[in-house]
Amino acid sequence: MALPIIGELVKGASAIIDEFHTSAEEKLAAKHKLSELQVAMNEKALEYETARVRETASTIRAEAASSxxxxxxxxxxxxxxxxxxxxxxxxxxxxxxxxxxxxxxxxxxxxxxxxxxxxxxxxxxxxxxxxxxxxxx
Known part of the structure; x- marks a missing residue:
């Protein structure tokens, strides 16, 4: 599943933000936006995975119910x-x-x-x- 990959990407991007030569408030705002993006990406990944599992289950159910x-x-x-x-x-x-x-x-x-x-x-x-x-x- 994509969730660990998303977390690693956000962690890497957060480290890059730490290297910026800006104020602490700007760094915090950028990290906050990054966290919001991570949550949105995780939600989409979970929605996709749920849909995939449902589709697989419906296929198996249809096969099992076959005459x-x-x-x-x-x-x-x-x-x-x-x-x-x-x-x-x-x-x-x-x-x-x-x-x-x-x-x-x-x-x-x-x-x-x-x-x-x-x-x-x-x-x-x-x-x-x-x-x-x-x-x-």
Whole structure:
């Protein structure tokens, strides 16, 4: 997410403001404007992230509600296949024509996929609570 990057940019800009040869009041006013900009940028980043998560959750919900069995279950099936591939690798059942670099790359893909699946499922569960809390504010 963009929030740490925004904070680092503002910190760097604040250090530059400290180097200005102006009065303390002018430096303080510039830093205040910078803080306001940081808040606005953080709000926009959070709005974007919220919209992205909602869109992802709606896609997953639509797939899960599908009347076609494969459309509703392809994600869990892929994750089971990935888990099976990892277990097969740990048991020494890796194809002999794969180099170590290829095996490591496949394991990285599986790691990222499993992580995304778990995070996606978690977000799917907590997104309604986050949206309800945001509506109350």
């Amino acid at each position: 076609h069995w494969l459309a509703a279950n392809w994600r869990p099936l892929v994750m089971l296949i990935f888990a099976g591939l990892m277990v097969a690798h740990w048991l020494g059942r890796t194809p002999e024509n794969l180099s170590e670099a290829q095996v490591l790359e496949l394991m990285n893909i599986i790691k990222i996929s499993l992580g995304g699946y778990v995070v996606g499922r978690s977000v799917e569960k907590i997104a309604p609570a986050l949206a309800a809390g945001r509506r109350r504010d």
